Amino acid sequence: MNAFGYHSPARVADAAALRQRHADSTYIAGGQSLLGAMKLGLAAPSDLIDLGNLPGLSGITVQGDVLRIGAMATHATVAASTDVKKLIPALAQLADGIGDPAVRTRGTLGGSLANNDPAACYPAAVLALSATVHTERRDIDGDSFFLGLYETALQPGELITGVSFKVPQRAAYVKFKQPASRFALVGVFVSQGAQGTRVAVTGAGACAFRASALETALAKDWSTKAILDISVSADGLNTDLHASAAYRAHLIGVLARRAVAQAG
Ligand SMILES: Cc1cc2nc3c(=O)[nH]c(=O)nc-3n(C[C@H](O)[C@H](O)[C@H](O)COP(=O)(O)OP(=O)(O)OC[C@H]3O[C@@H](n4cnc5c(N)ncnc54)[C@H](O)[C@@H]3O)c2cc1C
Numbered sequence: 001m002n003a004f005g006y007h008s009p010a011r012v013a014d015a016a017a018l019r020q021r022h023a024d025s026t027y028i029a030g031g032q033s034l035l036g037a038m039k040l041g042l043a044a045p046s047d048l049i050d051l052g053n054l055p056g057l058s059g060i061t062v063q064g065d066v067l068r069i070g071a072m073a074t075h076a077t078v079a080a081s082t083d084v085k086k087l088i089p090a091l092a093q094l095a096d097g098i099g100d101p102a103v104r105t106r107g108t109l110g111g112s113l114a115n116n117d118p119a120a121c122y123p124a125a126v127l128a129l130s131a132t133v134h135t136e137r138r139d140i141d142g143d144s145f146f147l148g149l150y151e152t153a154l155q156p157g158e159l160i161t162g163v164s165f166k167v168p169q170r171a172a173y174v175k176f177k178q179p180a181s182r183f184a185l186v187g188v189f190v191s192q193g194a195q196g197t198r199v200a201v202t203g204a205g206a207c208a209f210r211a212s213a214l215e216t217a218l219a220k221d222w223s224t225k226a227i228l229d230i231s232v233s234a235d236g237l238n239t240d241l242h243a244s245a246a247y248r249a250h251l252i253g254v255l256a257r258r259a260v261a262q263a264g
Contacts (some may be wrong), residue, residue, distance in 0.1 A: 001038045001039050001041075002044045003133045004038075004045055004046060004047055004048055005025075005047035005048070006046075006047070006048050006050065006051070007025075007048070007049045007050065007264065008053050008238075009053070009054065010048065010054070010055070011051075011052055011054065011055075012054055012057075012136050012159060012161065013136070015027065015049050015051060015054060015159060015216055016136055016157060016159055018047070018049045019049055019157040019159070020157055021074060022046055022049075023046075024045055024046035024047070024185075024220045025045055025046055025047035025048070025049055026043070026045040026047075026048065026049070027049050027050075027114075028048045028049065028050050028051065028052075028109045028161060029051050029052070029071070029072060029107075029108040029110055029111035030106035030111055031106065032041050032099075032103050032106050032107040032111065033111065033115045033117065034048075034109075034111075034115075036166070036218035041157070041241040042204070048159055048167060051071070051072055051110075051159070052072070054072065056070065057070045057071050057072035057073075057110070057161060057162070058071075058072040058073045058074075058077065058108075058206050059069040059134075060073060060077070060081050060083055060084060061083075062080070062083050062087065063164075065166060065167045065194065066162075066164045066165065066166060067083060067084065067087050067088055067091075067164070067165045067167060067261065068124050068134075068159070068162055068165075069084070069109055069130070069162060069163050070109075070110075070162045070163065071108060071109055071110025071111075071113075071159075071160040071161050071162050071163070072108050072109075072110060073096040073108060073109050074100045074105060074107060074108055075096075075099075075102065075103070075104040075105075075108070075109075075112075075223070076095075076104040076105050076108070077253065078091065078092060078095035078109065079092050079093075079095040079096035079104065080092075081086065087167045087256045088129070088165060088167055088168065088171060089171075090125075090168075090170075090171040090172045090173045090189065090263070091125055091129070091173075093172075093173060094122070094124075094125055094173040097121065097173075097175065097177075097182070098112075098121055098182070099117050099181065099182050099220045100118060100182065100260060109122060109163060110160035110161075110162075110163075112153070112164070113126065113145070113160060113163070114152060114154060114157075114160055115147055115150065116149075116150050116151060116152045116207055117150065118149055118150075118157050118160070118203065118205065118206055118207055118238065119178065119181075119183035119184045119185070119187075119202065119203045119246065120136070120183070120184070120202060120204060120207060120208075121175060121183075121184055121187055121204050123145075123146055123176070123200075123207065123208035124173065124184075124187050124188070124189035124200040124201065124202040124208050125127055125144070125165065125173065125189050125200070126142040126145060126146075126165075126200075126208070127143065127146070127189070127196045127198065127200035127208055127210055128171065128173075128189035128190060128191045128197035128199065128200035128210075129142075129165040129166050129168060129171065129189075129191055129195060129198070130142060130143070130166050130196075130198065130238070131164060131165045131166065132163065132164045132165050133144075133145050133160060133163050134160070134161045134162045134163065134164065135154065135158045135159055135160055136161055137155075139157055140153050140154075140163060142163075143210075146207040146208050146209075147207070147258070148206050148207055149206040149207060152248070153209070166193065166194060168191040168192060168193035168194075168195065169192055169193040170191065170193070170222075170263040170264055171189070171190065171191035171192070171193075171263055172190055172191050172259040172263035173187060173188070173189040173190075173259065174187070174188055174255045174258045174259040174262060174264035175187030175188075175202075175203070175255070176203075176251050176255060178242055183203070184202050184203035185203050185242055185243055185248070185251065186201065186202070186203040186204045186243075186251040186255055187199070187201070187202045187255070187257040188201055188202075188211075188252060188256045188258075188259050189202075189259065190218070190256060190259040190260055191263070192211070192218070192222060192263070196214060196215075196219065197215050197218045197219035197222070197260050199211040199214040199215045199218065199256055200212060201252050203238075203248070204237045204238060204248040204249070204251070204252060205236060205237055205238060206236075206238075211232065211252060211256070213230050213232070214227050214230055214232075214252075214256050216219050217230055218260065222260065223260065224257040224260050227256055227260065228252065229252065230251065231249075231251055232249045232250075232252045233249060234246045234248070237249055
């Protein structure tokens, strides 16, 4: 790991200003992705701007039919939240299934979304629950947030402050875990509610995406039977040492049916 400067601002505006002042700096949340990348030499920021002391970034609040979760809320906090468990149990379950206790204790919602790992779980929830990503500059529609492999709509230095999830009538997230890391080999999040009928897939492509054929069928008939005969194309899906694109395509259908059954 290269030497780096360290800053621990106490205000969001100061964090953003530091990020602008040090062109090769980066934010650090729980360090669960960043530190690994730095150790491997994949990232070599000149300065780390620690978001850990910024006030007001880790709370969870309910505003009508919207659940707002702060960017610095850890996965363990989301998993244990009474409000999340009551309003969107699928989201609490998703958070509880991320990595292992150490990762859940340090890893954050904002870090997960900003990093946009192709196998991350939260991006599927953002798409399936029609979420809005809040930054210190603007609100970004979840549907236009994930642009590609580790690529998001965030501009350089833009800081995620929180995410608003629409409370669905029903929802479920089912993932087929890569057994070593517990990242999603494939994960499918289904939901139905004011946001419509949504099916979001993670782990299978360059970034999370919505499966429109499954959504159309489920919008007409929310049942496992309705999607039994829909085959998902393997075109453009990931092939790696863990699974082929064809295997991942098959898993999308299987997991979507399990998720629909689980959502009830
Ligand atoms: C062993 C292991 C297993 C894992 N398993 C899973 C899994 O099953 N499912 C899953 O979804 N994830 C998994 N993860 C990833 C984990 O969920 C982390 O949350 C994720 O890596 C982000 O970590 P972090 O919040 O600590 O962010 P960091 O590592 O601190 O930062 C990651 C990136 O996001 C940027 N960033 C951080 N916060 C913000 C912000 N608020 N605004 C703008 N940019 C920001 C940083 O600059 C950096 O580029 C796993 C990680 C490990 C190490």
